[in-house]
Amino acid sequence: MPKYWDPEIEKMPAENLKKLQERKLKELVHYVYGHSHFYRKRFDEHGIRPEDIQTLEDVRKLPFTFKNDLRDNYPTGMFCVPNSKLVRFHVSSGTTGKPTVVGYTQKDIEEWSVCLARGFTSVGVEKDDIFQVSYGYGLFTGGLGAHYGSEKIGATVLPTSSGSTERQIELMRDLGTTIIACTPSYFLYMIETSKKLGISVRNDTKLKMGFFGAEPWSEELKKRIEYESGIKAYDIYGTSEMSGPLFTECSEQCGIHIWADKFLVEILNPDTEEPVPDGETGELVITTLTKEALPLIRYRIKDLTRKLSESCRCGRTHPRITRISGRSDDMIIVRGINVFPGQVESALIEIPEVGNHFMIIVDRIGPLDSIKVQIEMHESAFSDRMSDMVKLKKKIGGALKSALNLAVEVELIEHGSLSRSKGKSKKVIDKRKI
Ligand code: DLL
Numbered sequence: 001m002p003k004y005w006d007p008e009i010e011k012m013p014a015e016n017l018k019k020l021q022e023r024k025l026k027e028l029v030h031y032v033y034g035h036s037h038f039y040r041k042r043f044d045e046h047g048i049r050p051e052d053i054q055t056l057e058d059v060r061k062l063p064f065t066f067k068n069d070l071r072d073n074y075p076t077g078m079f080c081v082p083n084s085k086l087v088r089f090h091v092s093s094g095t096t097g098k099p100t101v102v103g104y105t106q107k108d109i110e111e112w113s114v115c116l117a118r119g120f121t122s123v124g125v126e127k128d129d130i131f132q133v134s135y136g137y138g139l140f141t142g143g144l145g146a147h148y149g150s151e152k153i154g155a156t157v158l159p160t161s162s163g164s165t166e167r168q169i170e171l172m173r174d175l176g177t178t179i180i181a182c183t184p185s186y187f188l189y190m191i192e193t194s195k196k197l198g199i200s201v202r203n204d205t206k207l208k209m210g211f212f213g214a215e216p217w218s219e220e221l222k223k224r225i226e227y228e229s230g231i232k233a234y235d236i237y238g239t240s241e242m243s244g245p246l247f248t249e250c251s252e253q254c255g256i257h258i259w260a261d262k263f264l265v266e267i268l269n270p271d272t273e274e275p276v277p278d279g280e281t282g283e284l285v286i287t288t289l290t291k292e293a294l295p296l297i298r299y300r301i302k303d304l305t306r307k308l309s310e311s312c313r314c315g316r317t318h319p320r321i322t323r324i325s326g327r328s329d330d331m332i333i334v335r336g337i338n339v340f341p342g343q344v345e346s347a348l349i350e351i352p353e354v355g356n357h358f359m360i361i362v363d364r365i366g367p368l369d370s371i372k373v374q375i376e377m378h379e380s381a382f383s384d385r386m387s388d389m390v391k392l393k394k395k396i397g398g399a400l401k402s403a404l405n406l407a408v409e410v411e412l413i414e415h416g417s418l419s420r421s422k423g424k425s426k427k428v429i430d431k432r433k434i
Helices: 014-035 037-045 056-061 067-072 106-122 141-153 165-175 184-196 219-229 341-349 386-404
Strands: 086-092 100-105 130-133 156-158 179-182 209-213 232-239 244-248 263-268 282-288 299-305 332-334 337-339 354-365 368-377 409-413 428-430
Touching (some): 014 282, 086 141, 141 156, 141 179, 165 184, 184 209, 184 354, 209 244, 219 341, 337 341, 386 409
Parallel strands (some): 130 156, 130 179, 209 232, 354 428
Antiparallel strands (some): 232 244, 332 337, 354 368
16 A cells, blocks of 8 residues: 555645646745845846746746856845745855855745655655665755655654764664665665675665665666665655755656645756657756745756656656656767766666776867776676686677767776765766866
8 A cells, every 4th residue: 555644735636736836836926026136137037027927837938047046146145035034054065166055944944854754655664764864964955854854754863974884884783774865876885885894784784775866876776776785775856956855756666756736847858948748858947836945936957857747656646757867967978979977877787797886087189089987897707817807898898889879998997996975976087178
């Protein structure tokens, strides 16, 4: 039997859900126009009045919002509430430019926690569970987000944050952690470290599931995590600007549920900015329907995904998005060919001799782009025989060539050579930009 946190909302007939969204969208445009200097100016520049928005489809009349808007209005220029109504800041650093600051009212924190409580409940998290939060705590939203969501359900939170990996694993074993939340790359590192400690995640701990996200990861990596640890791996998605981690897969594992009473999803062709048909890949654009401190109107997230609108087998009527396949801006172009790090991961993970870590290095030698992939080998795959290594390199090169349609230099490196990340992992070094 599927479990629900709030069955009335989660199973609301699609027609009613649409009406609810319409009402909230109308309220939202009046709210932002009345409370944010930024939105009032942006609407005025586009000749939009709140009254122009009467139906859900009218959302397309509204101007987009971008991460740069948050940066340009640093730190709190887009906020709709005075400081007295704020109870929290989170700050995301990003790789370029100014940080982005997100503010929360008490209601925003409550709604954020409810979104996660719904997702966690949908895969069976309960009061009895010991929920280890190994996302970073602090300015990053992962730690506190997962913390509040699991505490809302009444699970016992073990707030380890990321890092001190050996201690985390010992605590996991000693306190009987049943659920973990961290980046998929950090969990791989935990598995690796636990082996060194002589602790088997499968046999010596009570871990049964994990919520992995905050960075792109493939279906193949999910299978590898499940195979190596014996747990169920669920996808968890969100961005700091929307609040933090917000949405998860349900037990059917056929997409991530986006809570439509709080968020309006559009999937657009990034070039034409027109909606793509249901089920086709495009850029995720989100409008927050109920946030108070920092509502976002048609926020261009740049993550690529597909929308599945029909009801899920679990009974929930809210739309789903498929696993994020990349970002429209994480594509690297090498000799005119588009390469996504996710394609490299999917190709490599099919090869049993390959370990869990790789790094793509792009450079320009003379006029020509070069691409090399440094690949850690599986612990058991190293051979003293040169001919074995040459064969393996050829096999990997062939797999990458057919996945990317591009010749790639393969460098096999020893297990453990690449640095391990405790949070989001870095998969590309593009020396051309340095
Ligand atoms: O990473 C929030 C989060 C924390 C999500 C913990 C899940 C778990 P940001 O630091 O703002 O927020 O980064 C958001 O990370 O636009 C995606 O590109 C990527 N991302 C997040 N979750 C996933 C996922 C948090 N499940 C950016 N799959 C997003 C793929 C993800 N990419």
